[in-house]
Amino acid sequence: MVKSAEILAVGGAHIDRRGQVSGLYVPAASNPGTMREDVGGGVFNALRSTVLRGVSASLLSMRGGDAAGDTVSRAIAKAGIADLSAVFLDRTTPSYTALIDREGELIVGFADMALYDLAFPKQIRRSKVREAILAADAILCDANLPSAALERLVSLAAGKPVFAIAISPAKIVRLKPVLSNLAVVFMNQREALALAGLDGAASQRGIVDGLKRAGLTSAVVTAGSGPVLGFDRDGMFAIMPPAPRKVVDVTGAGDALAGATVAALLRGMPLRAALREGVAAATLAIESADAVPDFTAAAFMEALALVPDVQEVA
Numbered sequence: 001m002v003k004s005a006e007i008l009a010v011g012g013a014h015i016d017r018r019g020q021v022s023g024l025y026v027p028a029a030s031n032p033g034t035m036r037e038d039v040g041g042g043v044f045n046a047l048r049s050t051v052l053r054g055v056s057a058s059l060l061s062m063r064g065g066d067a068a069g070d071t072v073s074r075a076i077a078k079a080g081i082a083d084l085s086a087v088f089l090d091r092t093t094p095s096y097t098a099l100i101d102r103e104g105e106l107i108v109g110f111a112d113m114a115l116y117d118l119a120f121p122k123q124i125r126r127s128k129v130r131e132a133i134l135a136a137d138a139i140l141c142d143a144n145l146p147s148a149a150l151e152r153l154v155s156l157a158a159g160k161p162v163f164a165i166a167i168s169p170a171k172i173v174r175l176k177p178v179l180s181n182l183a184v185v186f187m188n189q190r191e192a193l194a195l196a197g198l199d200g201a202a203s204q205r206g207i208v209d210g211l212k213r214a215g216l217t218s219a220v221v222t223a224g225s226g227p228v229l230g231f232d233r234d235g236m237f238a239i240m241p242p243a244p245r246k247v248v249d250v251t252g253a254g255d256a257l258a259g260a261t262v263a264a265l266l267r268g269m270p271l272r273a274a275l276r277e278g279v280a281a282a283t284l285a286i287e288s289a290d291a292v293p294d295f296t297a298a299a300f301m302e303a304l305a306l307v308p309d310v311q312e313v314a
Helices: 042-052 067-078 114-123 127-135 147-157 169-181 189-196 204-214 253-266 271-286 297-305
Strands: 006-010 014-021 033-040 056-060 062-064 086-088 095-100 106-112 138-142 162-165 184-188 219-222 228-232 235-239 311-313
Touching: 006 042, 006 127, 014 067, 033 042, 033 067, 042 056, 042 138, 042 162, 042 253, 056 127, 062 067, 062 114, 086 114, 114 147, 127 147, 138 147, 138 253, 147 162, 147 169, 162 169, 162 253, 169 184, 169 189, 184 189, 184 253, 189 204, 189 219, 204 219, 204 228, 204 235, 219 253, 219 271, 228 271, 235 271, 253 271, 271 297
Parallel strands: 006 056, 006 138, 014 095, 062 086, 138 162, 162 184, 184 219
Antiparallel strands: 014 033, 095 106, 219 228, 228 235, 235 311
């Protein structure tokens, strides 16, 4: 696509709380564990990986005029991302709380993000946003935006590549009006099934066919420790993620994968090669307590060397 790319991300940048159960998880009971708080959000997590892979980035999100909002602002600056976000002094900064078991797998997530639904549709219409889109080489968004805001964003992008992150099975359907205009959509298997209108028994081929019927021309579907599935106009393929040396927390691994993959695409790599870089970033995220670890170039290349070659799927 382009070299020395400038990417504009539009979507979630909020407080992430992750509580991990110390022992065996017992439903409907008090479970001992630990709680930690960080700044996360779909596009923010992804964008940190993108920046670490050498792409210049700016971010438009929404936050409140509270202490949590100040924390988000500092995290964006620390990541080397230009902050174009709107601040609403009378509102609470959005947050996401994830409860995970002792193996690092998600038990349940809770999203308190009413500000996104309220503010994004109006903010997308500001001249400041139009100027930022004009200056960018590509757009990265997530389904924290309501459909009306996504439609406006894609319209303003005017042919520039727009990448999207699904966020959840409930929110991915917000992408439906713009699916045919998206370069690549990143999702997990549950989100793919929701978008394609399929049940859990669907095969890989069935999932891809369903996503194509929905209007997608290219997508990446993760499945935990299972194969990462991709497709584009050249066909369908899969990458088996390497076994991590340790599993600390799977939260944010999909975002890290999306960010590193997008960075590689913007350096001109085809999706198959770019996705190997995404898998490497996801592996580093799983092995770290941070949703997107501050990996060095050497650590990244070491992780990339462990990622298997792409396998074409008939």
